[in-house]
Amino acid sequence: xxxxxxxFLALFLPITMGLYFLSQEKLRNxxxxxxxxxxxxxxxxxxxxxxxxxxAISYYVGILLDKTNNIRSxxxxxxxxxxxxxxxLFFYKYWMFxxxxxxxxxxxxxxxxxxxxxxxxxIGISFYVFQIxxxxxxxxxxxxxxxxxxxxxxxxxxxxxxxxxxxxVRYKTxxxxxxxxxxxxxxxxxxxxxxxxxxxKKVLVADQIAVIADTVFNTPxxxxxxxxxxxxxxxxxxxxxxxxxxxSDMAIGLGRVFNFRFLENFNYPYYAKSIKDFWRxxxxxxxxxxxxxxxxxxxxxxxxxxxxxxxxxxxxxxCGWWHGATWGFIVWxxxxxxxxxxxxGIWGRFLDxxxxxxxxxxxxxxxxxxxxxxxxxxxxxxFFRAESLVYAKKFIKIMFFGNKNVTINSFYxxxxxxxxxxxxxxxxxxxxxYPIFNGKYEKFRYSNSETILLTVLFFVSYVFAMTxxxxxxxxFRF
Amino acid sequence: MNTIYKKIFVTTFFVLLxxxxxxxxxIKDNTVIAGAEVLTDLPSLQKTxxxxxxxxxxxxxxxxxxxxxxxxxxxxKNQIYDWSNLSRIHSGSFGVVVEGVDEYLFTNVxxxxxxxxxxxxxxxxxxxxxxxxxxxxxxxxxxxxxAPNKAVTYPDLIPYRYKYFLGTDCxxxxxxxKTLQSNGIKTFDAQQLIxxxxxxxxxxxxxxxxxxxxxxxxxxxxxxxxxxxNWGNIEIEKIDKQVTPFFTERDIADLLNLWYTxxxxxxxxxxxxxxxxxxxxxxxxxxxxxFSNEFLHMFIxxxxxxxxxxxxxxxxxxxxxxxxxxNSRRIIFVYTDIALINQEDQFYKKIDVLLNKxxxxx
Numbered sequence: 001x002x003x004x005x006x007x008f009l010a011l012f013l014p015i016t017m018g019l020y021f022l023s024q025e026k027l028r029n030x031x032x033x034x035x036x037x038x039x040x041x042x043x044x045x046x047x048x049x050x051x052x053x054x055x056a057i058s059y060y061v062g063i064l065l066d067k068t069n070n071i072r073s074x075x076x077x078x079x080x081x082x083x084x085x086x087x088x089l090f091f092y093k094y095w096m097f098x099x100x101x102x103x104x105x106x107x108x109x110x111x112x113x114x115x116x117x118x119x120x121x122x123i124g125i126s127f128y129v130f131q132i133x134x135x136x137x138x139x140x141x142x143x144x145x146x147x148x149x150x151x152x153x154x155x156x157x158x159x160x161x162x163x164x165x166x167x168x169v170r171y172k173t174x175x176x177x178x179x180x181x182x183x184x185x186x187x188x189x190x191x192x193x194x195x196x197x198x199x200x201k202k203v204l205v206a207d208q209i210a211v212i213a214d215t216v217f218n219t220p221x222x223x224x225x226x227x228x229x230x231x232x233x234x235x236x237x238x239x240x241x242x243x244x245x246x247x248s249d250m251a252i253g254l255g256r257v258f259n260f261r262f263l264e265n266f267n268y269p270y271y272a273k274s275i276k277d278f279w280r281x282x283x284x285x286x287x288x289x290x291x292x293x294x295x296x297x298x299x300x301x302x303x304x305x306x307x308x309x310x311x312x313x314x315x316x317x318x319c320g321w322w323h324g325a326t327w328g329f330i331v332w333x334x335x336x337x338x339x340x341x342x343x344x345g346i347w348g349r350f351l352d353x354x355x356x357x358x359x360x361x362x363x364x365x366x367x368x369x370x371x372x373x374x375x376x377x378x379x380x381x382x383f384f385r386a387e388s389l390v391y392a393k394k395f396i397k398i399m400f401f402g403n404k405n406v407t408i409n410s411f412y413x414x415x416x417x418x419x420x421x422x423x424x425x426x427x428x429x430x431x432x433x434y435p436i437f438n439g440k441y442e443k444f445r446y447s448n449s450e451t452i453l454l455t456v457l458f459f460v461s462y463v464f465a466m467t468x469x470x471x472x473x474x475x476f477r478f
Numbered sequence: 479m480n481t482i483y484k485k486i487f488v489t490t491f492f493v494l495l496x497x498x499x500x501x502x503x504x505i506k507d508n509t510v511i512a513g514a515e516v517l518t519d520l521p522s523l524q525k526t527x528x529x530x531x532x533x534x535x536x537x538x539x540x541x542x543x544x545x546x547x548x549x550x551x552x553x554x555k556n557q558i559y560d561w562s563n564l565s566r567i568h569s570g571s572f573g574v575v576v577e578g579v580d581e582y583l584f585t586n587v588x589x590x591x592x593x594x595x596x597x598x599x600x601x602x603x604x605x606x607x608x609x610x611x612x613x614x615x616x617x618x619x620x621x622x623x624x625a626p627n628k629a630v631t632y633p634d635l636i637p638y639r640y641k642y643f644l645g646t647d648c649x650x651x652x653x654x655x656k657t658l659q660s661n662g663i664k665t666f667d668a669q670q671l672i673x674x675x676x677x678x679x680x681x682x683x684x685x686x687x688x689x690x691x692x693x694x695x696x697x698x699x700x701x702x703x704x705x706x707x708n709w710g711n712i713e714i715e716k717i718d719k720q721v722t723p724f725f726t727e728r729d730i731a732d733l734l735n736l737w738y739t740x741x742x743x744x745x746x747x748x749x750x751x752x753x754x755x756x757x758x759x760x761x762x763x764x765x766x767x768x769f770s771n772e773f774l775h776m777f778i779x780x781x782x783x784x785x786x787x788x789x790x791x792x793x794x795x796x797x798x799x800x801x802x803x804x805n806s807r808r809i810i811f812v813y814t815d816i817a818l819i820n821q822e823d824q825f826y827k828k829i830d831v832l833l834n835k836x837x838x839x840x
Contacts, residue, residue: 007538010498010545017492045529189484192491412593412643415586416574419639421562451483455490460558462494463551469542 001042003250004202004465012039016160020258021183028181029155032258036160040124043164047122050088055154057084058132062146062153065139078140082133089129092122097325124164126322128157130289135171137293144172152178161254165247167265167285174260181259191256193451196458198249203461205432206243207468208425209235212417217385219413221394226402228411229395235417236385237378238429241270244283270433273369274351275339275376286322290315308344313337323384328392332383339376498545509549512732517543557737575730579635581741583730585689588629589636590816591651592644599650599657602826603818606811607661609829612836619808621707622658622665623699625769626672626691627651627814628684651815666703668695669815681717681747687731687740693724696772697749700780710757710782718748725772751780758783760807765790765828770812792824795831803832 001008016035023031041048061081065074096119103113135156139146147153156178162169216224216232224232248265255262265285272278279287291300295315301308313334320333343351351372355365379396386392437444444450521527521536528534574586610620629636630651636644651669658665672683672695683695691699694717701712723746731740762783764774774789788802795803803809817823 005538006498006542006545010495011541014492014495014499017495041528042534043531045531045534185484185488189488192488196491409643415589415640415643421559448480448483451487455487458487458491459494463555463558466498466545467548467552467555 001039003247004199004207004468006466006469009462009465017257025182028258029152029178032159033151033155036155036158036163039160040158040163044122047092047120047125050092050122050125051128051158052154054085054088054129054132055157056150057081058136058157059147059150059153061136062139063148065136066146074140078136081136085129085132085136089125092119092125094321094325095119127166127168128163130168130286130322131157131170134168134289134293138170138172144175147171147175147178159255159260161251161258161260162262165244165251166283167248167251167262168289169255169260169262169285170289173263174255177260184259187259188257191253191258193446193454194253194256195250196253196454196461198246198251198253199465200457200461201242201246201249201432203464203468204457205425205429206239206246207464208422209239209242209429212422212426213239213385215413215416217387219411221391221398222403223406223411224395224398224403225406225408225411226398227408228414229398229403231414233378233382233385233395233399235426237270237374237381238426238433240381240384241266241433242429268433268435270374270377271370271435272373273355273366274343274348274373275336276343276348278373278377279336279340286319290319294318305344309341312340312344316340327389328383328386331389331392332380335380335383497547501544501546505546507547507549509547509553511549511552511735513735515543520544553735553737556735560734560736575733576637576640578632578637580686582628582632582635582686583689583734583740584628584636585730586640588627588689588814588816589640589644590819591627591630592633592636592646593650599653599819602821602829603654603657604661605826605829605833606658606663609833609836610663612833612840613809616804616836618804618806620663621703621808621810622663623668623703623766623773623810623812624651624655624658624665625699625766625773625812625814626669626683626695627816628689628691630669630815631672631676631684650819654815654818664707666699666706668699668703671699671702685723685727685746686744687729688723688727689730690726690769691772692727692746693748693772693776696769697751697776700773700776701749704780704782710754712754712780712782713752714749715752716750718750719745721745724748725775726768749776751776754781756781756784758807759785761786761788761802761805763788763790763803763806763809764812765803765809765825766812767791767814767817767823767825769814773810773812790828794824795828800832800835804835 001012003009012035016031019031019035020028037048037052040051058081061077064077068074068077099114099116106113135144135147135153138144147156156169156171156174159169212235213232216228216235245266252262252264263285265283267281267284269278269282272281295311298311298314299307300311316333316337317330318333320329320331320336323329323332342348351369354368357365379399382392382395382399383389386395518536518539520540521533523533523537526532576584576586578584606620606622613620633641655665655667655669672691675681675683675695675698679698681694683691683698685692697714701714704710704712721743727746734740760783762777762785764770764777764787766773768791770789770791774787777783778787785807786802788799788806790799790803811825813823813825817825
């Protein structure tokens with residue numbers, strides 16, 4: 001059930017909100033838990049048991065961690081909890097990947113491949129497993145006490161606004177909110193405002209731009225002219241940001257409606273002036289998770305240059321792999337890791353110089369660095385979007401060296417998206433990728449004018465979302 | 479910030495969110511939506527159907543097509559597209575509706591006639607000759623009417639963004655016509671006739687708002703084909719002109735589902751034939767794509783035959799159908815070039831079925 005579907009918007013959400021707001025305070029966590037489990041079971045009726053199993057295990061591990069001060073025992077409990085969660089993640093998400101690669105090797109050596117039934121990937125498992133691990137580590141570090149109520153822990157892990165696409169909410173962030181929440185009209189307004197912004201971004205921007213990206217990437221790579229390769233990847237660059245950040249906006253907004261405060265997940269990533277800066281702004285809940293729970297425990301940047309570079313490679317290879325069990329995601333992660341390593345060396349010093357070129361004003365230097373970041377990130381998204389590494393390699397080759405076999409006007413699929421409305425949306429999307437509402441436009445936030453605008457925005461995006469599945473036959477009279 | 483604005487916003491949010499559930503209370507939205515849909519019935523909930531995830535997609539599909547005020551929302555969405563006046567592209571199962579120059583509506587699948595690679599003609603089309611030869615033994619004549627295509631008839635009205643990517647020659651149609659002729663198949667080039675009518679005629683052969691040829695051009699085609707193939711002499715008594723469409727002449731415009739009527743004062747034309755003595759003996763079978771419907775009507779209204787007229791469109795042929803076809807005196811295939819270049823089209827399946835049957839009988 002996605003947030004922009006008619007089922008969610010016009011059935012699940014009003015019923016859940018109605019029950020929540022009309023119930024007694026002590027029942028509200030149970031209502032959220034029940035709604036969240038139903039939300040998850042709607043898409044993954046079997047996998048809900050996996051999630052409940054991991055919650056139960058982690059609940060008892062948390063209790064055990066709290067009960068003992070023996071460091072060795074605590075380490076054993078923590079390791080057990082983490083290993084069990086990662087084992088589930090590995091089994092459901094990565095087992096088929098390993099098997100496919102093993103079979104590839106076996107077949108190339110003329111051995112019979114291993115055959116087992118395919119395993120369905122439970123939606124959102126990467127998100128909730130990381131949430132559970134953060135909970136266990138924080139309890140181990142005694143940053144938070146363990147949760148004594150199984151249902152409250154289950155509410156935290158399964159909370160439907162952030163369950164299937166994040167942001168990765170740490171237990172310590174909402175621990176207080178889990179126990180003590182009041183219905184607050186101002187928070188409902190702020191939450192709905194954020195939800196509407198997210199819905200608008202998803203339905204009116206991301207879904208429209210997706211047509212461009214999908215058309216280009218669904219075309220055999222040999223038929224794509226250079227210009228449209230760039231158009232396609234620009235569209236995908238905008239689509240993935242508006243789609244993902246829209247989901248985060250809706251999640252943060254819904255959380256706020258129920259009086260939970262989730263941390264921000266995006267901070268204008270395409271405004272970044274380096275890849276390092278980009279990762280401070282993109283999917284913040286994931287990058288900070290990796291930083292706090294893996295990069296720093298591995299030694300971070302405290303053990304010399306080479307170790308720092310190795311740590312960065314490890315983190316980003318895993319970060320890529322976390323996104324999906326394919327080589328494309330791993331290469332995407334390593335690609336970003338490589339740029340981060342480069343930016344820590346001579347390349348980084350060169351970028352600093354650009355910023356301070358004698359003849360250029362600072363904002364021109366910043367502009368050049370921003371273009372550099374766009375370029376690197378866009379090339380990276382090719383690995384993320386392409387169906388295979390071979391496709392990605394050919395696509396990047398066309399981007400930089402052209403495609404002699406085709407001319408621009410032989411790319412007929414472009415008629416699917418070459419419209420003034422799409423051009424308008426792409427320009428708007430690029431503008432909205434920058435913090436234009438900061439500074440002198442700050443006054444606009446929460447103003448009466450903004451509220452009127454958002455009311456209209458909600459109406460428009462709502463009717464677009466609700467009717468997106470209408471697809472009648474044209475020959476209706478026969 | 480004024481609290482009243484906040485209250486209006488929050489109230490609007492919850493009212494809109496709850497509006498679709500009014501369907502469950504029996505409140506009906508009377509907005510009519512054009513377009514045929516296959517509506518899902520409300521599935522019954524069973525433990526196993528939910529657990530195996532059979533129930534959820536069916537329920538979602540039911541809800542998507544039944545929620546309250548769906549028609550209102552759909553028309554409002556399309557109206558927003560229209561007001562934006564940036565481009566009008568509405569998705570439908572049959573491809574995409576495109577607004578061309580002078581507000582002419584096209585379904586973009588017909589732009590395919592201008593694809594640059596026009597040399598491809600399905601091999602199966604040569605099997606028509608084989609079928610013709612076998613049917614001759616049964617005393618059945620085969621005719622092909624190459625129906626016109628709106629994009630080929632009005633190439634100047636195709637939007638520029640499409641033209642830029644298309645070739646200038648409608649190669650499929652020309653290659654098809656030559657192929658059929660060179661195989662000795664009696665073919666009538668309706669595209670040529672209709673293109674001339676468009677240039678020199680008094681009435682437009684396609685309506686602004688429909689995807690099919692109108693009755694006027696189907697009637698003129700029938701008249702000229704009857705002359706060419708010696709079916710008989712037909713004359714037009716008058717042209718019936720009216721504002722209400724005769725058949726599918728508003729089908730794409732209606733599918734736009736706008737709040738206002740798109741192109742409301744357009745004239746539609748239909749030829750009325752002089753009463754004539756039935757000169758065609760025996761039964762007639764008309765096989766074709768959707769364009770064959772207008773041709774069929776003209777055939778019936780001409781009164782040229784007293785025999786039975788059988789019509790087969792997109793449905794597969796069964797044994798009874800084949801018997802009817804083999805009891806006919808003539809088979810008229812009415813297809814556009816786009817249908818004939820699509821190897822998946824029922825046309826080829828029908829030829830195969832007939833060929834198999836005839837070979838089996840031999």
